[in-house]
Amino acid sequence: MPRTSFYIGDLVLGANDGIITSFAVISGAAGAGLPAFVVIVLGLANLVADGISMGLSNYLSLESTKEAEERVGISEKRLNNPSRHGLATAFAFSSAGVLPLIPYFFNISPNTQFFVAIAATAVSLFSVGALRTLVTGSHWLRSGLEMLFVGGIAAISAYIVGAAVRAFFGIM
Numbered sequence: 001m002p003r004t005s006f007y008i009g010d011l012v013l014g015a016n017d018g019i020i021t022s023f024a025v026i027s028g029a030a031g032a033g034l035p036a037f038v039v040i041v042l043g044l045a046n047l048v049a050d051g052i053s054m055g056l057s058n059y060l061s062l063e064s065t066k067e068a069e070e071r072v073g074i075s076e077k078r079l080n081n082p083s084r085h086g087l088a089t090a091f092a093f094s095s096a097g098v099l100p101l102i103p104y105f106f107n108i109s110p111n112t113q114f115f116v117a118i119a120a121t122a123v124s125l126f127s128v129g130a131l132r133t134l135v136t137g138s139h140w141l142r143s144g145l146e147m148l149f150v151g152g153i154a155a156i157s158a159y160i161v162g163a164a165v166r167a168f169f170g171i172m
Helices: 004-032 036-071 082-097 099-105 110-131 140-169
Strands: none
Touching: 004 036, 004 082, 004 099, 004 110, 004 140, 036 082, 036 099, 036 110, 082 099, 099 110, 110 140
């Protein structure tokens, strides 16, 4: 079995969550009508804090599973190095999660930044989903659409929350 397959779950989880949470921050900010500078600050803070959290949480989860299995005499090869799994998750989260933020770093019209971010997010989610098939063998179109659908639900929810908070407080 190729070595990459040991980390595919970590990489998919990290990349998917990085893209979705970054875009959720962007969607909520767009729904609330916040300026690009605020989107960048919130997005980068999300990348750092959530990337660390995801990586360490994966490490702790796998380490706990490994310790529990060793206690009862079960040993799984995939759990030999939980720190590598944690690093894979954190790396995938941060590297894929930055993609939706890219339009906010360039001098793009504020009216189009969110739409460019939507396109970057959709392409990223679909690509990560489709790339899963290199290891899973499932159909690339189905896998890409699955990940795009999951991300779309999260993004729409975040936008609605941002818009509702903006309307509730009467902010223009």
